[in-house]
Amino acid sequence: xxxxxxxxxxxxxxxxxxxxxxxxxxxxxxxxxxxxxxxxxxxxxxxxxxxxxxxxxxxxxxxxxxxxxxxxxxxxxxxxxxxxxxxxxxxxxxxxxxxxxxxxxxxxxxxxx
Amino acid sequence: xxxxxxxxxxxxxxxxxxxxxxxxxxxxxxxxxxxxxxxxxxxxxxxxxxxxxxxxxxxxxxxxxxxxxxxxxxxxxxxxxxxxxxxxxxxxxxxxxxxxxxxxxxxxxx
Numbered sequence: 720x721x722x723x724x725x726x727x728x729x730x731x732x733x734x735x736x737x738x739x740x741x742x743x744x745x746x747x748x749x750x751x752x753x754x755x756x757x758x759x760x761x762x763x764x765x766x767x768x769x770x771x772x773x774x775x776x777x778x779x780x781x782x783x784x785x786x787x788x789x790x791x792x793x794x795x796x797x798x799x800x801x802x803x804x805x806x807x808x809x810x811x812x813x814x815x816x817x818x819x820x821x822x823x824x825x826x827x828x829x830x831x832x
Numbered sequence: 833x834x835x836x837x838x839x840x841x842x843x844x845x846x847x848x849x850x851x852x853x854x855x856x857x858x859x860x861x862x863x864x865x866x867x868x869x870x871x872x873x874x875x876x877x878x879x880x881x882x883x884x885x886x887x888x889x890x891x892x893x894x895x896x897x898x899x900x901x902x903x904x905x906x907x908x909x910x911x912x913x914x915x916x917x918x919x920x921x922x923x924x925x926x927x928x929x930x931x932x933x934x935x936x937x938x939x940x941x942x
Contacts, residue, residue, distance in 0.1 A: 752929065761919065762876065762932040777929060809875050818864055818883075821930060823875030 720745050725810050725824035732800040732831045740795040740827050742810030748822070749815040751793035752777070753785065755806040756826075762809065768793055769815060800831045836920045841937045844910045852905040852936055854920030859900050863924035867894065867905045869916040870935070876919065879905065915940045 726741045742751065752767035754777075764777030768787040782804060784796040793812075797804060807828050811821040837855040844850040856865065866881040880887055880894045882903075887894040893906040907914055919935040 754932070761917075761934045764929055764931055767929050775929075778931065811875075818881065820866075820878035820881070821868070821876070823877065826875050 722746065723810055723812055723822050723824035725808075725827050727827060728825065729828045730830070732797075732829065734801060734831060736800050737796070737798050738800065740797075740808055740810075740829070742793045742795065742824060743791050744812040744822070745791065746812065746822065747790060748812035749790065751787065751810065751812045752821075753783070753793070753795045754809045754811065755779065756809065757806050765795065802831045805829060805831045836922060836933050838918075838920055838933060838936045840934065841939070844938060844940050846912060846940055846942050847909050850907040850910045850914070850938065852907075852918050852920075852938065853902065854904070855902045856920070856922055857901045859922055860924055863922040865894065865896060865903050866921045866923055866930065867892070868919045868921065868932075870919070871916045876932075879918070910938075910940045912940050912942060914938065
């Protein structure tokens with residue numbers, strides 16, 4: 720198993736550009752989520768999904784869209800990038816029940832100029 | 833959502849035990865207590881979790897107070913590789929989401 724795979728690892732955007740951060744898992748996990756981590760800070764939940772076709776907002780959803788058309792993939796879309804979205808983004812997945820552990824990807828470092 | 837409170841930082845000496853505290857006074861009966869850690873420049877990794885009883889695994893032990901309003905992560909012999917930020921998190925009937933706090937930054941001195 721590859722686990723949780725995030726692409727790209729690094730990305731630089733200009734203000735106003737759009738892009739999609741990719742997240743894929745091959746563990747048949749129903750639950751997937753996106754976090755952002757600003758320098759020196761903890762992780763903040765952006766969006767999460769408990770299964771294909773189901774998504775919900777986390778703590779900081781503004782400026783981001785998600786969709787879950789398959790169990791394996793959970794892309795995060797930035798519609799119009801802003802400097803405030805400069806951060807490291809982590810995707811995580813697990814089986815549905817909340818007793819199971821989260822598996823994290825290696826992160827995407829995003830800079831918005 | 834129930835919140836957790838952790839010290840911002842702690843120090844330990846190598847090969848000594850470390851007790852990392854977490855307060856969660858508003859915990860509900862269905863909330864599990866999870867611990868994750870994040871090594872420098874890496875994503876978080878699972879450490880341990882429990883509901884009511886103390887738990888042990890190869891990485892650590894989790895001691896849960898009888899009233900469940902606090903818990904302690906115990907690293908039995910700290911190594912330099914244990915230097916990380918440790919997060920105490922509650923998960924219950926919140927749609928399955930895990931909300932991370934600021935965590936405790938553990939430094940280990942040789």
